Structure formats: C-alpha cells, structure tokens
Amino acid sequence: MTAVRYRAVLTGATGGIGRAMALRLGPLCEALLLVARDAAALTALAREIGATGGRAQAVPADLTTRAGREAVLRAATETRGGIDLLVNNAGVGDFAWLADQDDATLERIVQLNVLAPMQLTRRLLPLMLSQAAARIVNVGSIFGYLGYPGHTSYCASKFALRGFSEALRRELADGPVQVTYFAPRATRTTMNGAAMCALNAELGVAMDTPEAVAAALVVLLEKPAHERPLGMPERLFAWLNQIAPWLVDRALRRQLPVIRRHAHDTTPKTISQGVHS
Numbered sequence: 040m041t042a043v044r045y046r047a048v049l050t051g052a053t054g055g056i057g058r059a060m061a062l063r064l065g066p067l068c069e070a071l072l073l074v075a076r077d078a079a080a081l082t083a084l085a086r087e088i089g090a091t092g093g094r095a096q097a098v099p100a101d102l103t104t105r106a107g108r109e110a111v112l113r114a115a116t117e118t119r120g121g122i123d124l125l126v127n128n129a130g131v132g133d134f135a136w137l138a139d140q141d142d143a144t145l146e147r148i149v150q151l152n153v154l155a156p157m158q159l160t161r162r163l164l165p166l167m168l169s170q171a172a173a174r175i176v177n178v179g180s181i182f183g184y185l186g187y188p189g190h191t192s193y194c195a196s197k198f199a200l201r202g203f204s205e206a207l208r209r210e211l212a213d214g215p216v217q218v219t220y221f222a223p224r225a226t227r228t229t230m231n232g233a234a235m236c237a238l239n240a241e242l243g244v245a246m247d248t249p250e251a252v253a254a255a256l257v258v259l260l261e262k263p264a265h266e267r268p269l270g271m272p273e274r275l276f277a278w279l280n281q282i283a284p285w286l287v288d289r290a291l292r293r294q295l296p297v298i299r300r301h302a303h304d305t306t307p308k309t310i311s312q313g314v315h316s
Contacts, residue, residue, distance in 0.1 A: 044069045045260075046122045048115055048163065050102060050156075051129030053080040056178070056226060059249035060128060063257050065093030070118050074098045074111055075129070102129055102155040103147075112162045121166050123173040126256070127156035127200075130178065132193040134235045136302055145192050152196035157203055164216070173216045174260065177204045181224045181268055184277035185287065188295060189302040197222075201266075208265060217263055222277075223252045224270035238301035242294060245270065 045068045051057040052073035061073055065088035073081050073088075073095055081097035088095040098114045100107035115122045131151045133144050156177060167173040182190055183197030201220050208218035225239055225246040239246055247270065259267050268274045280287045291298075 045124040046070045046118055046120055047124035047126065048072045048074060048111060048122055049126045049128060050074040050111075050159070051178075053077050053084060054128070054130075055249040056223065056252050057128050058084060059253035060126065060256055061088060061095065063250075063253040064126075065091060065095055067257070067260075068093060068095070068124075069120070070122075071095040072098050072111070072114050072118065072122070074100050074102070076101050102159060103150045108155070108159050108162055111159060115163055115166055121170060122163065123167065123170045124176070124260075125160065125163055125167065125174070126176045126178065127160065128178040129155065130180075132190070134189050134232065134302055136189060136299070137191045139303075140192060148192045148196050149199075152193070153199045153203070156200065160207070167216050168214060170215055174263070175204075175207070175216060175218045176221050176256070176259070177201075177219070178256075179204070179220050179222045181222050181270065181273045181277055183220070183222055184268060185273075185280050188291060188298045204266075219259065219264060220266045221256060221259060222266065222268040223247065223255075224268075224273040226252055234301045238298060242297065 045064065047064060047068050047070070049057065049061055049064060049071065052061045053075040057075065061071065061084055065071055071088065071093065073085055075081050076099065078097065078099035081099055085095040085097045096114065098111055100110040102108055102111070129151060131148055133140060133148065160175060167175070177200055179200045180193070180197045182194045183201040186194045201222075204218050204220035211218060225244055227236075227246050227248055236246070238244075252269065255267070255269055268277050276287060
C-alpha cells in the first residue's frame with residue numbers, strides 16, 4: 040500500500056461508491072473531507088474511519104447550491120497544509136427514455152454531474168495550485184465514452200464531464216495539478232435499481248462492487264493516468280465507439296427492444312442518486 044498521505048476532498052461520500060472510496064482513502068489521508076447532503080450519515084462514516092486510525096471530517100453540503108460549495112471551500116481552506124486531492128464523485132442518474140423524463144430531472148442531472156464539479160473545482164483550484172503536487176479525479180462513467188439508450192441525459196452529462204477533464208488537464212499541463220477522468224462501468228449501487236440490474240443480467244453485463252471501484256481508484260492514485268475506464272469488454276466498446284461508431288450502433292440496435300422493455304419497467308418514476316453507470 041502506498042505511503043503517500045493525502046489531504047483530500049471526496050464528494051458523494053455516502054453513496055455506494057463514495058462510501059467505499061472513503062473507507063479506502065481514510066487510512067491514506069492526513070485529512071479527508073467527506074462531502075454529501077446527509078449530515079447524520081456523514082458523521083457516522085467519519086467516526087467509522089476514525090475508529091480505524093483515519094482522520095475524516097464531515098462536511099454536509101448540497102453541491103448544487105452556492106452555499107454548499109462555499110461550505111466545502113471553507114473546510115478546505117481551514118485544512119492544515121491545504122488540500123492536494125479532489126475526488127469529484129457525487130452524481131445522479133435516471134434510467135428512462137428521454138420522452139419520459141421531465142425538465143426537473145434533466146436539470147438535476149446536469150447540475151450535479153456537470154455544473155457542480157466544475158464550480159467546486161474552480162473554487163478549490165487556487166488552493167491546489169499552491170501545492171507542490173496535487174490531483175483532481177473526476178469520477179465519470181464508461182457512459183462518458185459510449186452513448187446508451189435509456190441514459191441519454193446521464194450520458195450527456197458524463198460526456199461533458201470527460202470533456203471538462205480533458206480541457207482542464209491541458210489547461211493545467213504546465214503546473215502542479217494533474218487531472219484524471221475515472222470511468223467505472225456498471226456498479227452495484229442504489230443508483231442502479233432493479234430495472235437496470237435486470238437489464239444487465241439479461242444482457243450478460245458484468246457489474247462491479249463499490250469496493251472493486253474504490254480499489255481501482257487507489258491504484259490510479261499510485262499509478263496516475265489521464266483517463267482510466269474500467270472493465271472489459273466495456274473499454275473495448277468505448278474504444279470502438281470512437282473509431283467505428285456504426286458498429287456500436289448496430290450492436291445496440293439489436294438490443295433496443297430489451298433495453299426499452301426494462302426502461303419502461305421503472306415506474307413509478309423516481310430519480311436515483313448515487314454513482315455511477
């Protein structure tokens with residue numbers, strides 16, 4: 040295990056992947072700011088990490104609000120030594136046909152998946168630029184490479200997050216801050232409800248555990264990369280989609296009736312919150 044001691048901000052810390060990341064990062068951090076909306080869950084998680092020797096602080100905040108983002112900035116500014124790792128992990132999704140989604144759902148997805156990480160990163164960037172070395176990890180999805188039916192708004196948000204990561208990485212290329220787009224594949228979290236799990240089972244799509252994703256994040260921190268998509272054949276499909284999208288079109292066209300059937304089994308409609316595809 041790496042001996043590096045981070046001073047980190049982790050958003051979406053109480054979700055399936057976020058909680059697993061927090062527990063893996065805790066022993067590696069001099070300070071770990073846990074960010075999510077549920078204050079009670081955050082406090083319990085911070086205590087759990089503290090019981091194992093980690094140093095974690097609960098920072099209750101709704102990142103879609105200015106007040107929430109400012110709360111994170113205050114906590115980061117007060118962290119001794121400043122922060123040198125930001126993991127933008129908070130996310131939301133909705134498995135449904137676009138025609139079945141309302142404006143509020145679309146706005147929530149874009150606000151939390153795209154605008155919130157951009158706005159939070161902008162606030163924290165001066166602190167990170169003052170470090171000898173620092174890392175920003177934007178937790179996206181394999182759907183940031185691959186448009187998938189039933190996830191049009193979610194895919195759009197993750198494509199945007201990947202573009203943000205790429206542009207920011209190049210913008211900061213001559214400084215101390217590295218930027219990585221980290222892309223889990225299907226993961227067993229509450230975000231992937233019964234309909235999505237049933238679809239994956241019918242199509243033979245593997246689903247990782249949150250713990251496996253968290254372990255992959257730690258490996259990424261030890262061996263940095265510009266982008267890190269997880270899983271096969273998902274990485275192959277993502278690559279193929281860049282060079283021969285018509286082949287992916289044909290494959291997904293054959294699956295469309297199955298995907299549509301499961302997407303329409305998600306009623307009553309509720310927007311899922313967590314991470315990731």
